[in-house]
Amino acid sequence: MDKVVDFDRxxxxDNQARDENGVRLWVVKVMDQDPEAGKxxxxxxxxxxxxxxHQPVPPPxxxxxxxxxxxxxxxxxxxVTPYTDAMGCKGERKPHKCRARQAWSIRAGALVAPDAVESPAAVSAAA
Incomplete structure (x- = not known):
């Protein structure tokens, strides 16, 4: 768990980035255990x-x-918000080979233990 740095500051x-409401932003790196994820x-x-x-605390x-x-x-x-990552797009001539790619910004409300998250099936059954 690390703070998100606001490079403008x-x-x-105190150079930690904040959201639109002024709340501090944290970033956690997680590994997707789905076998299809690494294809x-x-x-x-x-x-x-x-x-x-305050810095979220992961479960034990x-x-x-x-x-x-x-x-x-x-x-x-x-x-999950899609955006275009154009960092690889450096071509000046027209046409050029652009290496821009679609990327994803992932945000969560909270970090919790896995058993505290309701499954989509449980949510739809309760509705």
């Missing part, structure tokens, strides 16, 4: 931004054989 002591050379690591006044980890500790997490109030 990089020289200031075609894609990364299984995802960064999720969370707006919270689970010790696996071999001394590896993993921390399963869940998220509430997920929002």
């Amino acid at each position: 990089i020289r200031e002591e 075609f050379g894609r990364s299984t690591e995802v960064k999720v931004k969370i707006a919270a006044d 980890g689970i010790k696996l054989p071999g001394g590896i500790t993993v921390t399963p997490v869940g998220f509430t109030d997920m929002t």
Whole structure:
């Protein structure tokens, strides 16, 4: 879990980014355990931004054989926003080979233990 840095305020002591309501932004790197997630050379690591006044605390980890500790997490109030990542688009001639790609901004309301997240089936059954 790290703070999201506002690079426009990089020289200031408190340079943490804030959302539109002034709440501090945090980023957590998580690994998608779905076997389909890593297909075609894609990364299984995802960064999720969370707006919270204080640094969110992940649930306790689970010790696996071999001394590896993993921390399963869940998220509430997920929002996924598509955008164009044009960092690879540097062509000046027309036409040019642009390496822009579609990317995703992922935000969550909170970081919780996985058993605290309602499944979509449970939500639709309750409605």
